[in-house]
Amino acid sequence: MRHDPLPPRAPLDPAFLARLVDRFGVQAHLTDAMREQHGRSEAHFTPMLPDAVVFARSTEDVVDLVRLCGQADVPIVPFGAGTSIEGNTLAVRGGVSVDLSEMNAILEVNAEDFDCTVQAGCRREELNLHLRDQGLFFPIDPGANATIGGMASTRASGTNAVRYGTMREAVLSLTVVTPDAQVIRTARRARxxxxxxxxxxLYVGSEGTLGIITEVTLRLHPIPETISSAVCGFDTLQGAVDTVVQSIQLGVPLARVEILDEAQIRAVNRWSKLDLAEVVTLFFEFHGSPAGVAEQIENVGALAAANGGSDFSWSNRPEERARLWKARHEAYYAAVNMRPGAVGWTTDVCVPISRLPECILETRADLEQSSVPATILGHVGDGNFHVIFSVDPAAPHEMEEVERINRRLVERALLMDGTCTGEHGIGLGKQDWLVAELGDAVDVMRTLKRALDPKDLFNPGKIFAL
Amino acid sequence: MRHDPLPPRAPLDPAFLARLVDRFGVQAHLTDAMREQHGRSEAHFTPMLPDAVVFARSTEDVVDLVRLCGQADVPIVPFGAGTSIEGNTLAVRGGVSVDLSEMNAILEVNAEDFDCTVQAGCRREELNLHLRDQGLFFPIDPGANATIGGMASTRASGTNAVRYGTMREAVLSLTVVTPDAQVIRTARRARxxxxxxxxxxLYVGSEGTLGIITEVTLRLHPIPETISSAVCGFDTLQGAVDTVVQSIQLGVPLARVEILDEAQIRAVNRWSKLDLAEVVTLFFEFHGSPAGVAEQIENVGALAAANGGSDFSWSNRPEERARLWKARHEAYYAAVNMRPGAVGWTTDVCVPISRLPECILETRADLEQSSVPATILGHVGDGNFHVIFSVDPAAPHEMEEVERINRRLVERALLMDGTCTGEHGIGLGKQDWLVAELGDAVDVMRTLKRALDPKDLFNPGKIFAL
Structure with missing residues (x-):
């Protein structure tokens, strides 16, 4: 992992900063407070501050900023809600952080076509609130109330991906400002x-290194007639995963299926005031017609029972469902807050689902040897799971231990033909693993980066160092 | 449209051909018959012959061929089943056609992970035959028994896309030989x-211009417990499309839904010896549990009745389903063969589904003014439809008329925020329309092409002229 100290940088040319203030007025910020807010992340990375922050209000603002930065060879780092966790928005080489959070308009909703177009700074919860009256929803749900542009940039997914896919499937088209300040639209609105x-x-998942996304056209889905949630505890991890694999084999269209280990359930119980049995647990959500959902529950319930699961505790009352998934969404905070003053450190491997029990069990054996508290939770239908470590920031040996366990975990996942990152992106944290995972294909990525951003000004130092 | 005569080419250096024969022996072919077979297409394009044909048997063969061609600046054009219809495999600048049809092995099937890896020359029907005993299937179905590599190269889709997506969603990973003869694997097997x-x-849909696909890892699906087909005639086109839109809004997971106009039904009746009522007709397929399929049929049947549809004529007997979908798959041949000696010419627009009735109705008004026989059929759930013209190849004015109607059709689709090609690719036939559709974004594509294939040797002249 790269945590090398950064080379010292010269401060930006005052003439450039003057031009920035001249063009952007109150949208430009040079204060330490604003720079700090845009130069740190929710995770364990050392803060890296931009020299300036500009709040864009339009694609034209972004174009002008890209021109100004290009003329002065100043790096430009897009910033949304700041909820990414691989250091994706840190200003490794300083420059300007372009904050898109004020570009949050919902530009159009085409209900009959099941699509909408939003500005990049629109957040997913606000979008879903807006869509609800039209019987539509946007399913991608990484937990955090991220911006749509940020979610596109990191190829986010989350709890609904097993049924509805990831941002790769959800994005129909993007408006992008390229490093040579062209505005392109990557596709039309056809499905x-x-x-x-x-x-x-190509732009989905490129983490701002090839262009800045300013508008996103998304696929939407009709809100299901019936939504039902269920919780089921298991004797063994293998039993829980087998239940999911067999359900998929049976063609059950699971909308969500999340696994939480004993430690994570303990944390969730405490943080969200639930009283779940403290065993390996699956959280399910079923979408469909009333009869369809009843059939899904019956089938999955039978499989769970055959695999050592408890009785389903299930509900289709919206407030109970909301309480359950709120607890799931807050699982990260629940885990980290088990230890006062701790910092969160999250892993993100994804493996073929047949290898998931083995991968989790071997990882848990590692965790049992470790002094750093950790929980496991995951998107089991995709083969993606996270270990959330609660690290004492004042204890360097803990960070070393976490890195050692993570190294073993990623190596294990790669041996299983999995990936080092299911949904968080490469950012700063996974660069060496990207090369271990994809080898010479990373050379092709570098070639693309050099061709589109020859001066390496767009979020430099992310995904790979050029 | 570009049908400019090609500039005269010098014959290939005999020393290069000697090296080719030396390395590839009986796998290398220089005969006119073999060159002609690889230099023409199923559609209306003028044949353009390669200088040589090499049948690759391994990724290593492709690597060596790419090296030889690179050293001698000789173009290289990948060839699968030859079923593409935008001239995608024609040797615009001669060179070597690399035929991958002998690389047709199914390398592994991971039933529990719902994936498999095949060589690029494996055909979809053979793959499905192989998968059947394991309860799995590969859903992408463009009609023709294309190779998986060819389908990946053109981003194929077809009748199942409304439920299962296109090759964009179906491909998990590719092995690609790049223009500098590196072998890369684009992703791991994680979902x-x-x-x-x-x-x-990036490689899915790149039509062999950025690299040669030699292996493909695909997502598979469990064979549904119940499969049922239905046919329903409608008073009006609007009624047929409204039935589909409302079904999707209701959350019905239609597995296939195809529209055929009166003329196409007439052709299908004659070619496949059916006796369907000669009106606008929807062909449906429903996948699910017995109860789930029954519910889908009930819901869609009610919507059809409310929109001027006839009673459903439906069946879940495999041989009747097979007969129906065989007729649908042969619809192209059925249409072209209505006119003895005619050549097929197919359009491929895709529009937001809300605009589909208007787009088809305006197009049909154009066809009614035309002397060239034509039918309409389409993947109505995606907003994608084809006009199949049966053109007299000896009558140049017919070709002009078809091009005029197609121009009006594509312009209409673009005004509706649609695409000129839903599933056939750009090839030679849609190059001007690509620019009309995506504007400056095509410059970004050219930049990528120049960066990855600076000598323009990989399927040169396709998608765009550099």
Missing amino acids: KSAAGYDLTR | KSAAGYDLTR
Whole structure:
């Protein structure tokens, strides 16, 4: 992992800063407070401050900023809600952090076409509130109330991906400002197209290194007639995972299925005032018609019972469902807050689902040897799980221990033909692992980066050092 | 549209051909018959022959061929089943056609993970035959028995896309030989990943211009417990499309829904010896549990009745379903063969579904003014439809008329925020429309092409002229 100290940087040319203030007025900020707010992350990375922060209000603002930065060779780092956890928005080489949170308009909703277009700074919870009256929803749900642009940039997914896919599937089209200050739209609003290279998918997950996303057209889904949640405890981890695999094999269209280990359930019980049995537990959500959901519950319930599961505790009352998933969403905070003063450190491997029990069990054996408190939770239908460590920031040996366990975990996942990052992106934290995972393919990525951003000004130092 | 005569080419250096034969022996072919077979397409394009054909048997063969061609600046054009219809495999600048059809092994099937890895030359029907005993299937179905590599290269889709997506969603990972003869694997076997740029999606749909796909890892699906088909005639086109939109809004997971106009039904009746009422017709397929399928049929049947549809004629007997979908798959041949000696010419627009009735109705008004026989059929759940013209190849004015109607159709689709090509790719036939559709974004595509294939040797002249 790279935590090398950064090389010292010269301060930005005052003439550049003057031009910035001249063009952007009150939208430009040079204060320490604002720079600090944009130069730290929710995770364990050392803060790296931009020299300036500009709040963009339009694609034209971004174009002008890209021009100004390009002329002065100043780095530019896009910033949304700041909820990413691989240091994706840190200003490794300083420069300007362009904050898109004020570009939060919902530009259009085409209910009959099941799509909408929003500005990049729109947040997913606000979008869903807006869509609700039209019977539609946007399913991608990483937990945090992230911006849609940020979610596109990191190829986010989360609890609904097993049924509805990730941002890769959810994004129909993007408006992007390129490093040479062109504004492109990557696709039309048709649901599918074979028109040339898939630029939409190239920018989804590119973490701001190839362009700045300013507008996003998203696929939407009809709100299901019936939504039902269930909780089920298991004797063994293997039993829990087998239940999920067999459900998928049976064709059950699980909308969500999350695994939480004993330690995570303990944390959730305490933080969210629940009283779940403290065993390996699956949280389910079922979407469909009343009869369809009843059939899903019956089938999954039978499989769970055959695999050592408890009786389903289930509910289709909205407030109970909301309480359950709120607890799931707060699981990260619940885990970290088990230890006062701790900092969160999250892993993110994703493996073929047949290897998931083995991968989790071997990891848990490592955790049992460790002095750093940790919980496990995951998107079991995708083969993706997280270990959340609660690290004492004043104890360097703890950080070393976590890195050692994470190294073993990623190596284990790669041996299983998995990935080092299911949904958090590479950012600063996974750069060495990207090379271990994809080898020479990373050379192709570098070639693309050099071709589109030859001066390396767009979120430099992320995904890979050039 | 570009049908400019090609500039004269010098014959290939005999020393290069000697090296080719030396390395590849009986796998290398220089005969006119073999060159002609690889230099024409199923559609209306003028044949453009390669100088040589090499049948690759391994990724290493492709690597060596790419090296040889690179050293001698010879173009290289990948060839699968030859079923593409935008001239995608024609040797615009001659060179070597690399035929991957002998690389047709199914390398592994991971039933528990719902994935498999095949060589690029494996065909979809053979793959499904192989998978059947394991209760799995590969859903993407463009009609023709195309190779998986070819389907990935053109981002194919077809009748199942409304439920199962396109090759964009179906491909998990690719093995690709790059223009500098590196072998890369674009992703691991995890179902999702946020590890750097999405090279998988960059190569899916790149039509052999950025690299040659030699292996493909695919997502599979469990064969549904119940499969049922239905046919329903409608008074009006609007009624048929409204039935589909309302079904999707209701959350019905339609597995297939195809629209065929009166003329297409007439052709299908004659070619496949059916006796369907000659009106606008929807072909449906429903996948699910017995109760789930029954519920889908009930819901869609009620919507159809409310929108001027006839009673459902439906069946879950495999041989009747097979007969129906065989007729749908042969619809292209059925249409073209209504006119002896005719050549097929197919359009491929895709629009937001709310605009589909208007788009089809305006197009049909154009067709009614035309002397060239034509039918309409489409993947109505995606907003994608085809006009199949049966053109007299000896009558140049017919080709002009078809091009005029197609121009009006594509312009109409673009005004509706649609695409010129839903699933056939750009190839030679849609290059001007690509620019009309995506504007400056095509510059970004050219930049990517120049960066990865600076000598423009990989399927040159396709998607765009550099």
